[in-house]
Amino acid sequence: MKRTKKLYICKHNLSQAIMQHISSRQEYIEECGLIMEQSGLTRMVGRIIGYLAVSDKELVSFDEFTEVLQASKSSISTSVKMLTTMNLIKPATIPGDRKTYYRLAPDYCWxxxxxxxxxxxxxxxxxxxxxxxxxxxxxxxxxxxxxxxxxxxxxxxxxxxxxxxxxxxxxxxxxx
Amino acid sequence: MKRTKKLYICKHNLSQAIMQHISSRQEYIEECGLIMEQSGLTRMVGRIIGYLAVSDKELVSFDEFTEVLQASKSSISTSVKMLTTMNLIKPATIPGDRKTYYRLAPDYCWxxxxxxxxxxxxxxxxxxxxxxxxxxxxxxxxxxxxxxxxxxxxxxxxxxxxxxxxxxxxxxxxxx
DNA sequence: TATTTAGTTCTTTATGAAAAGAACCAAAAA
DNA sequence: TTTTTGGTTCTTTTCATAAAGAACTAAATA
Known part of the structure; x- marks a missing residue:
């Protein structure tokens, strides 16, 4: 699902205004998807960042992403890999736990x-x-x-x- | 015909290197198309700029674009309109001539x-x-x-x- | 008035990438 | 050893859009 990234007349001012009226986390996550998509990444990548931003848990597991973002494993796998390669997120593991968790990279160099x-x-x-x-x-x-x-x-x-x-x-x- | 605009690993360095090896105007025009496409415009828009850049005539007519770029009237129409809106090119007319010509906007503010x-x-x-x-x-x-x-x-x-x-x-x- | 010219604006087609689905794999557990 | 868990990697599907095609229009010419 490819969406517009093209903005001949600045669509971002719109996004800015929209941002002020967002009231739920759900809405926020979706808007992150749209914004990140416009800035050249993918919608799912934006949603992941958005969820990490508003989640009260610092660590979020792979399968939590699939559940809360209603996305396929493959999509989450590709997206977290992309974000990890970009150094925007970092994988984390917990002793006695087979799952992989992710957090926003604490030392990320913007x-x-x-x-x-x-x-x-x-x-x-x-x-x-x-x-x-x-x-x-x-x-x-x-x-x-x-x-x-x-x-x-x-x-x-x-x-x-x-x-x-x-x-x-x-x-x-x-x-x- | 939508092509990639996404460049997780910097594809531009490649474009730079390619640019050095271009030997014909034809090749140059096509490469302009690819570069402008990567930077968020369309391939046809890039070709138009490329042709204006290497044409010895300062003014290029609408139908000259269709011929030399092998493109449809509709595609050229949309593209020159976009470029005109962006102020990158300017239409020009000649007395006793019904055609519309275009030139690179001389006063363009980069x-x-x-x-x-x-x-x-x-x-x-x-x-x-x-x-x-x-x-x-x-x-x-x-x-x-x-x-x-x-x-x-x-x-x-x-x-x-x-x-x-x-x-x-x-x-x-x-x-x- | 009829026709050609020059270009615009709809509609259709084709493409390529995001996401889904399916098949697959390795490690841990039963 | 077999099964489950957790995830990766192919393949397929879907969808937005760039470009083509077709229909249309206004102005100039015959």
Missing amino acids: SQIMRLKTGVLSTMYAMFMKGLDFRIRKADKTSQWLVEAAEFYKFMEQEIPALLDKWEERKTKSGE | SQIMRLKTGVLSTMYAMFMKGLDFRIRKADKTSQWLVEAAEFYKFMEQEIPALLDKWEERKTKSGE
Whole structure:
């Protein structure tokens, strides 16, 4: 079940407003699904984060996810694996218990989720620069447009990692 | 024809490498389609930008797009409308000519494409803050995790627009 | 007035990925 | 050894949407 991720006119402002009117945990979990889906993950992954966020238990078992989220084992398995790979959640085990539990990763480094997305910036830069290679007139309006586009992505490609460094630095300081 | 937009492991580095080996305009246009698709637009929209980027003519007509991109009128119509709405391209007309031509928008403000995407940051902030509302223990590990997540998105929500302001300021200065 | 041109807007088709289902496997328990 | 538990990994189904196709429209031309 693939849903829209495309938002030509900013649908997020809507989500923000909706967020204020949510009254039940159930609703909250579903909304997390929709938001995470929009931001490029899957609906089920969002639901898992949402449930972990509002559950009073710190540890939630695999089968509790299937029950409370009304989802198949395969879907939960794939989703927790994805979240584990992303380091967003961590598996946990209990002595004398065969089940696997999951918790929100306590040491999760938020900047890493953003760093992954900066790859697109260098690709866009490369794309616009490459366009110039094909141009006969290297200084016409189209060429200028390409240069400007490339400059923007170059700027972003440099500044965003710097911002993330700033955040990480702030975190390590406050952690001391 | 929907293609992948999902890239759990950064596929963009691949795109970057591919970009270096592109030798024909045809190939370039197709790669633009794939890249723009990954970044959340459509393949056809990417092809249009790609063709405008490597065409020696500044103005390209509607039917030239259909011919060179081997696409239907409806697809081109929808795509140019989308690009026009985004201000990325501008329609142009010629006296005594009934056709509509398009060019890359000469005054396009690159930061605006990024500003649209910052909406997701405030939504994520709202989402994590809302999660706290449902929690009984407001200081346990899960609550701490939510606070940290919210703080990160708050930080980004503030810093990215500041970065875009910086870019715009630089542009107006260099334009003087 | 009839026809062509240029493009828009519905409807249909095709695709690809999220989720479900089924088959499978390893370890623990009976 | 057989069965159950807990979960993984294939295969299948479903569904949203990008693109194509078809029907339509307005303006210009014949």
